[in-house]
Amino acid sequence: MTAPPLLHPLHEDPYLLVFDKPAGLLCVPGRGEDKQDCLSTRAMRQWPDALIVHRLDMGTSGLVVMARGIAMQRALSAAFAERRVHKRYEAVVDGAMPVREDWSLIDAPLMADWPRRPLQKIDPAGKPSVTRWKAVSLLSGEPAATHVLLEPLTGRSHQLRVHLLSIGHPILGDALYGDAALQARAPRLLLHASELGFVHPVTQQDLCFNRPPDFIVSRAISRP
Incomplete structure (x- = not known):
């Protein structure tokens, strides 16, 4: 069996690591022998003290921070829970959305769609869920x-x-929530975690990472 490739972190210090996860790689092991290769397993081979703090879906690419040791895992997890971490994603969605400078808000509670797990659904009885969005350009x-x-x-x-699906603009390439036509329009889920910012729990340094998605560069863009 071929060994997985070595990881090359965007940031490495004695307390934490930051990676640019490729699409198609799990953050943590899944069920079954074929789902044991993942970001956390690869990281632990090179940094035995590496621990997961947050996750991206398998199909989502982009920035992931991992802690080195239990104390740092607790500190970073608290920062995420208390919304002290800046997170920005980029996506390509179906349809023409209005391009403007101001941000819009989606405030719609989510809960598990139990008969169709792992799918989620909007439900008034679900957990509060809020997303800011802004259309950048029409492709x-x-x-x-x-x-x-x-x-x-x-x-x-x-x-x-x-x-995004709830407002009529599903993400291209979404194999879970999109129909066959939507999936066929992209070779992968066109969702990428492009920005991650937080205060280093030990050094108190402001850290900000930016990694643009490759799927935007590969398409011609027209701005109204």
Whole structure:
């Protein structure tokens, strides 16, 4: 069996690591022998004290921070829970969305769709879930598609995917929430965690990481 490739962190210090996770790689092991290769397993081979703090879906690419040791895991987990971490995502969605300077808000509670797990659904009885979004540009070609920025103010499972679907603009390539036509328009889920910012729990340094998605560069963009 071929060994997985070595990880090359964007940031490394004695307390934490920051990676740019590729699409298609799990953050933690899944069920079954074929789902044991993941970001956390690879990281622990190189940094035995590496511990998961937050996750991205398998299909989502982008920035992930991992703690080194239990104390740092607790400190970073608290920062995420208390919304002291800046998170921004970029996506390409179906349809033409209005391009403007101000941000819009999706405030729709989410809960597990138990008969169809792991899917989530909007339900008044669900957990509060809030997402800020802003359309950046319309992309060339047909059917229409839009490049959007997303900032989840809560951290629910599949939040961005379900929220965008709820306003009629599902993410291209979404194999869980999209129909066959939507999936066929992209080779992967076009969702990427492009910005991550927080105060280092030990050094108190302001850390800000930016990693643009490669799927925007590969498409011609037209701005109204």
